[in-house]
Amino acid sequence: xxxxxxxxxxxxxxxxxxxxxxxxxxxxxxxxxxxxxxxxxxxxxxxxxxxxxxxxxxxxxxxxxxxxxxxxxxxxxxxxxxxxxxxxxxxxxxxxxxxxxxxxxxxxxxxxxxxxxxxxxxxxxxxxxxxxxxxxxxxxxxxxxxxxxxxxxxxxxxxxxxxxxxxxxxxxxxxxxxxxxxxxxxxxxxxxxxxxxxxxxxxxxxxxxxxxxxxxxxxxxxxxxxxxxxxxxxxxxxxxxxxxxxxxxxxxxxxxxxxxxxxxxxxxxxxxxxxxxxxxxxxxxxxxxxxxxxxxxxxxxxxxxxxxxxxxxxxxxxxxxxxxxxxxxxxxxxxxxxxxxxxxxxxxxxxxxxxxxxxxxxxxxxxxxxxxxxxxxxxxxxxxxxxxxxxxxxxxxxxxxxxxxxxxxxxxxxxxxxxxxxxxxxxxxxxxxxxxxxxxxxxxxxxxxxxxxxxxxxxxxxxxxxxxxxxxxxxxxxxxxxxxxxxxxxxxxxxxxxxxxxxxxxxxxxxxxxxxxxxxxxxxxxxxxxxxxxxxxxxxxxxxxxxxxxxx
Numbered sequence: 120x121x122x123x124x125x126x127x128x129x130x131x132x133x134x135x136x137x138x139x140x141x142x143x144x145x146x147x148x149x150x151x152x153x154x155x156x157x158x159x160x161x162x163x164x165x166x167x168x169x170x171x172x173x174x175x176x177x178x179x180x181x182x183x184x185x186x187x188x189x190x191x192x193x194x195x196x197x198x199x200x201x202x203x204x205x206x207x208x209x210x211x212x213x214x215x216x217x218x219x220x221x222x223x224x225x226x227x228x229x230x231x232x233x234x235x236x237x238x239x240x241x242x243x244x245x246x247x248x249x250x251x252x253x254x255x256x257x258x259x260x261x262x263x264x265x266x267x268x269x270x271x272x273x274x275x276x277x278x279x280x281x282x283x284x285x286x287x288x289x290x291x292x293x294x295x296x297x298x299x300x301x302x303x304x305x306x307x308x309x310x311x312x313x314x315x316x317x318x319x320x321x322x323x324x325x326x327x328x329x330x331x332x333x334x335x336x337x338x339x340x341x342x343x344x345x346x347x348x349x350x351x352x353x354x355x356x357x358x359x360x361x362x363x364x365x366x367x368x369x370x371x372x373x374x375x376x377x378x379x380x381x382x383x384x385x386x387x388x389x390x391x392x393x394x395x396x397x398x399x400x401x402x403x404x405x406x407x408x409x410x411x412x413x414x415x416x417x418x419x420x421x422x423x424x425x426x427x428x429x430x431x432x433x434x435x436x437x438x439x440x441x442x443x444x445x446x447x448x449x450x451x452x453x454x455x456x457x458x459x460x461x462x463x464x465x466x467x468x469x470x471x472x473x474x475x476x477x478x479x480x481x482x483x484x485x486x487x488x489x490x491x492x493x494x495x496x497x498x499x500x501x502x503x504x505x506x507x508x509x510x511x512x513x514x515x516x517x518x519x520x521x522x523x524x525x526x527x528x529x530x531x532x533x534x535x536x537x538x539x540x541x542x543x544x545x546x547x548x549x550x551x552x553x554x555x556x557x558x559x560x561x562x563x564x565x566x567x568x569x570x571x572x573x574x575x576x577x578x579x580x581x582x583x584x585x586x587x588x589x590x591x592x593x594x595x596x597x598x599x600x601x602x603x604x605x606x607x608x609x610x611x612x613x614x615x616x617x618x619x620x621x622x623x624x625x626x627x628x629x630x631x632x633x634x635x636x637x638x639x640x641x642x643x644x645x646x647x648x649x650x651x652x653x654x655x656x657x658x659x660x661x662x663x664x665x666x667x668x669x670x671x
Contacts, residue, residue, distance in 0.1 A: 125282055125301050126196035126273045128308075128343035129155060138342070139185050140351040140366065147365065150185050152347065155192065156271040158185070162193035163272055164265035169245075171223065173198030173274075176284065178222035178244070180204040180213060180232055183329050183352045186249055186260075188339065190226055191329075195301070196273045201283045202296075203330035205646035206232065207639050212294070212646075214241035216286045220296060220521065230254040278302055284521050285332055287473050296521030297473045299332075306514035307336055307476035308344045310496035314481050315445065315467055317370060319346030322440075324368035326353045326377070331647055332477040333447050337469075338372040363438040371441060374448040375575075376648075378455050383581035385433055395429070402429035403461030410460045410486050430462045445469060447478070448647070450552065450575050453489040460486070468492055470550060474530070474537055475499075476515040480550045491549040501545065502536075508556045509543035510536045542569065558652070563594045566624040573625050576617045582610070585637050587655050588627075593667050597629040599659060601636050629666050631659065 122128070132138070134153035141148055171177075177194045179201060181187045194201050202220045204213050206228050214236060217225060225246045227233055233254055236243060246257040253259040282301045286294040323342050327334035342348040351366040353359055356377070389396045402425040405418040414422075434441065444459065447469035459466050465484050470492035471477040479501075482493035495501050499513035512535045519527035530538045542553040554569020561567050570588040577583055577598070585601040598614055610630040618625055637643035643655050656663065 122305065123276045123278060123280070123301060124195060124198075124273050125304060125340060126159075126192050126271075128340060129159075129192050130196075130271065130273045132343070132347040136347045138347045138349055139188065140349065141185055142352070142354055142362075147351075155185060155189050157268060158189040159193040159196065160269050160271040161264045161267075162190050163197055164267055164269050165263055166193065166197055166199065168265060169224075171197070171199060173276075174200060174281065176200045176202050176220045176222040176224075178202040178204055178217055178220065178225045179330070180206055180208075180225060180227045181249070181329075182206050182228055183325050183334075185352075186226075187329050192271075195282060196271065198274055198276055198280060200281050203283065203285060203335070205328060205330045205639075208646045209639060209642070210235040210239045210241065214239060214243075215293060216296070217244060218242070219286075220284050226260075227257070230257070233257050276301055279518065281518075285330075285473050295523055295526050298518045298521055299473075299476055300518060303476045303515050303517065304336060304340060306498065307478055307496070308340050310498065310515065311337060311341050311478060311481075312344060313497055314484070314493075315341075315443075316484055317345060317348060317443065319348050321345075321348045321370050321443075322366065322368045323348060323350045324353055324362060324366060324371045325350050326356070326359065326371065326373055327448075328646075331448075332473045333374075333469075333471070334372055336477060337445055337447075360436070363436070363441070367438040367440045369440050370443045370445070372445045372447075374648075375446055375451045375455065376449070376578075378444070378446065378459060379452070379579060380581070381437070382455055382458050383579075387581065398425065398429040399433075401425050403458050406430065406461035406463060407457050412486070426463060434462055434464075443467065443484070445481075447471060449649075450571065452575055452579055454579065456489045470552060472539060474517045475511065475513075475539075476517070478515075479511055479539070488549055491546075491551050493550065494548050495550065501550065503543060503545065504538065506556060507542045507553075509539045509541050509545075509550065509552075511539060512536045560588065560591055560596075562590060562596070562624060563592055564624070566622070568622065568625050573618060573621055576621070577614050577627075580613050580617055582613055585650065587650055587652060589656065589663055595628040596624075596626060597631065597663070597666050598627045599631050599633060599655065599663075601633045605632055607632065631662055631666065633659075 132152045136152050137149045138152055139150040177199050191201055202222050204216055222244050225244050227248050229250045247260050247263045248257045249260050251259055279300050283299045284296040286296050323338055325338045329335050342350050353362045389399055405422040405425055408414040408418050443465045445467045451468045456466050467481050467484055469478045469481040471479040480493045480495045487493055499511055501511050504510055516537050540556050542556055544551040559567050560570050574586055574588055577586055582604050583600050583602055587599045588596055590596040604610055607630050611627055614627040643651055
């Protein structure tokens, strides 16, 4: 019988199988299926004792951990609805999502989050903290959890039972709650399993927050559905190198920026040795041709030696066993993909959005057109709107936005077509993303271009930490850049060196060098680390105006 409940993915695994590893203090601990099921069962007993009914919302404001998984499994098993929130989000945004979803319970990481919410005088639902010493009105999980040890229950649910309300971290305005059903997410899991090959003996490293559907589906539900592949919870980007070295994963789900920084560090280290740079280029070129099936006899003869000399020492910095990376959340520059493939990694580049549970398409594991985001998943249809935007329809597409019919009608047609808002081309069944429909920059001479592609190219230079192009309605393009470099002429030259493949009107004439990083806390990044373009433009409005006023 086809499963109707996501929690059955855990229930169906052997109890003794170790499926998670988590670092507590400085020591890594393993957790079996039975450990997670037992913890989930205790949460379920408390849900029942407090009168929770199917459809009630449970908000999780936690970092990735076995607790996140156990509470999620407990709620899903009983037909409750999970509202994932970002542990690093600002208090106002968390409070807004709590009010909008009408969550009955908030589970938080620590009293720090509670204090931030209290400082804003926000009304809170029943709040449980994982910290042993709870600050009232919160209570500790040890106090709230039932002492009994009942069995883990997984109920049979209706086909369209709601599983989660996931708030999109929009770059402007308040987030919208995406309604995803068990069937939506299970359909996406099935699509990923059909496109990506791995075994239950593989080992995932969980780096992105589970509050993001990309990690939640690809790095949590998919390993469960694939027979219980092991997942280690990384301690974050700052400890990533240590976690890769100690856990030695074979698969990692990541956003492009992780690999852009890795490649930038590799290339920076190679600057000191012309011989090492040459070996690196030869290894990448030969490895890429072998992966694409275009290798010569010389490539096949030389690559094993080149791999040992140049590629292996670099891959050892990623743990030494990494063989597959699933990349999504933003465009992966083909140069970065080519380097990763040349070093021996299989790269699957996915495209999607929360509203699609989230993956819509992905490249083939054995190699594909690196400029594309691959083919649509089985069961998903695609076409282009009159404006050139990609429209998709299929079983993983959301049922709508939570209590927001106007926003739903704006992107979801009555016959189920979701407007992604991304400009695209479809060639040979492959999808090519060309920018955002709403983010097209129009210069005063009528020239138009999507700024994200140009920004991604500029960011491949490690001098630029965070950037945003500006110039809407102006005669030329300027760049806001968080960087340690202060020489504007040098910054202009470095930026334009990365824009040689773009039309000539896509060139930077002025650069405003900024010292303060854009963060979630200062309101310039979304919880998924996307730049809030309107907020950045507003923050530096006077300085931007001064650039163009002086140029009149």
